[in-house]
Structures are given as structure tokens and as C-alpha cells.
Amino acid sequence: MLKVLIADDEPKIRKGIKLWIGENTYPFEVVGEAKNGREALEFTTKTSPELFLVDINMPMVNGLDFISQLKKLCPNSIVVIITGYDHFEYAHRAIKLQVFDYLLKPVSKSDFNHLLKRITEEFQPNEKEHIEDKNIQYSCIVRCVKGHIDHHYAESQLDLSYIAKLFNVNKSYISKRMKQELGRSFVEYLTEVRLEKAKEILESADPRVTMYHVATKVGYTSQHYFSRVFKKAYGIAPLEYRNSFHSFQ
Structure with missing residues (x-):
């Protein structure tokens, strides 16, 4: 329908x-x-x-x-x-x-x-397309905000106020819809995307790449804050994660 x-x-x-x-x-x-x-x-x-x-x-x-x-x-x-x-x-x-x-x-x-x-x-869409396109379940605003985060996670100014102004939608409305449909708040989803991208960099980058470089590549302006968020999510600091990952290669 x-x-x-x-x-x-x-x-x-x-x-x-x-x-x-x-x-x-x-x-x-x-x-x-x-x-x-x-x-x-x-x-x-x-x-x-x-x-x-x-x-x-x-x-x-x-x-x-x-x-x-x-x-x-x-x-x-x-x-x-x-x-x-x-x-x-x-x-x-x-x-x-x-x-x-x-x-x-x-x-x-x-x-x-x-x-x-x-x-x-x-x-x-036919039944197969319903299965393949998981975004079909999301409302228009959630699809748009989710897509913007997926493509612009590296921008340091990306926060709820910025998104609300960009799409001309109330901040509390965005937060409520994302929590309802994604099961994560705006900040939780943004953090999840950024940390997953950070893991990809840590797993593939030259070991000489600094943590500051990794942090800025995924939208954080503070290396220390990035490290704290990463450790809270995965129980290990990003430097330790990279070292442990490459030690098994």
C-alpha cells in the first residue's frame, strides 16, 4: 500500500x-x-x-x-x-x-x-524486494537521517541540531522516530556508524597511522574522547584493538 x-x-x-x-x-x-x-x-x-x-x-x-x-x-x-x-x-x-x-x-x-x-x-515492490530492501520499514524522515549519517559520519559538525536544521524538522521528533524505528537514538546510531568505520580503518590501515588520524576520519575532533567512546563500546582501546588485530595476521 x-x-x-x-x-x-x-x-x-x-x-x-x-x-x-x-x-x-x-x-x-x-x-x-x-x-x-x-x-x-x-x-x-x-x-x-x-x-x-x-x-x-x-x-x-x-x-x-x-x-x-x-x-x-x-x-x-x-x-x-x-x-x-x-x-x-x-x-x-x-x-x-x-x-x-x-x-x-x-x-x-x-x-x-x-x-x-x-x-x-x-x-x-514484489516480495523479494521487500526482503532485500530493509529500509522499506522506515519512515521517510528516518530513512533520510539514517542515509545522511551513513554518508556523512566523518563530518565533525554532524549532530542532532545540525540534522534538525538541515531537514527542517523538530529535534525531539527525529529522536523519537529513530528510537521507535531503529531502536537507537540519533547519538547511538551515529556513534555506532562511526565506531564501525573506525574498526575498518584500524583493521586495514598502516600501523603507523596515529589514533588522532583515525578519530578525525570518523568525525571526532578529540582523540581522547574517541578512545573513551571506543573502549566503552568494545571494552578495549582503539590502539590495543589495532595491535591485537594485526598480531593475528
Whole structure:
């Protein structure tokens, strides 16, 4: 079941789209309706939709600006623009934002059902994909934060305040969702990733590489703090770990 967010400032349009989705047999569930881009972003962090049906001309934050922010937060989101604006510059920007489709109002029911059919065929994962992609269980915000940590663990400024500002999401909300879904807090997951990377360096690096170098490679600015955290996690200091590992080679 793909969760759907409808973002349009016209209540009649939102109601009609929701009705059409409810009438068909494709695996979609409307989890939110927003009348502007700001509301849509709030719904995104709360309900983690996967499919976004978005109008362009909305107050406060327009559709294209919303999509631009959405793609930073949830890069794998499926986005369809449904608009009355047939302007080249809008379509050009939509292509750059990698939207799935660009439909012009008024949209017929048959065209809309065909759209849902195409999305179902392209994005509904089969059972094997469910097994292989463990991230499928995580909400949009947790997938994004987890992915950012996995790729940017070496950046010393990476902390909860930095992430909250980056994704424009409340710190306590991020912490709560990560604890619920990962079983680890933000700090616990970040520490886990950094220490596992440190172990890889210690196991493969030249024995002459300093502990300070190892610490900075995984995001710590203090060698002593890194050593304390490492020993607390594994019961052995990083230097001892490296020496014991290489002594068995």
C-alpha cells in the first residue's frame, strides 16, 4: 500500500482526487491533504507519504518549491504535478526535479486511473524486494537521517541540531522516530556508524597511522574522547584493538 499526500489549495480538487483514489482497486491510501506547501511539508514528516499529488499554484509555499524541499528530505518520493499551468518554465523545472508525471487540469477520471496503474506497476515492490530492501520499514524522515549519517559520519559538525536544521524538522521528533524505528537514538546510531568505520580503518590501515588520524576520519575532533567512546563500546582501546588485530595476521 502506497501512502498518498494530496497538496492543492482547492478543496473541491482535493476531495475529487481522494474520491477517485478510494473508488479504484489499486494499492493507494490517502494519508493527508494540504492546502499549501508548508502544510504539505508538515504532513510529510508526520505521515511519511510515498506518492505526492501536487498543484503548482499554492499560497505560502508553492508546489515547485515544496517539491524542491521534498526531494532533499525524501529523494525517492514519487511526485506527480497536477496543475492548470501549461508553462514551459514550470515543466522544465519539473523535469529537473524528476517528477513522475505532469498532468494538466482538468484531468479525466480515466487518465487519473491510468496514472495510478502506471505507478503501481513501476513502484509496487514484489516480495523479494521487500526482503532485500530493509529500509522499506522506515519512515521517510528516518530513512533520510539514517542515509545522511551513513554518508556523512566523518563530518565533525554532524549532530542532532545540525540534522534538525538541515531537514527542517523538530529535534525531539527525529529522536523519537529513530528510537521507535531503529531502536537507537540519533547519538547511538551515529556513534555506532562511526565506531564501525573506525574498526575498518584500524583493521586495514598502516600501523603507523596515529589514533588522532583515525578519530578525525570518523568525525571526532578529540582523540581522547574517541578512545573513551571506543573502549566503552568494545571494552578495549582503539590502539590495543589495532595491535591485537594485526598480531593475528
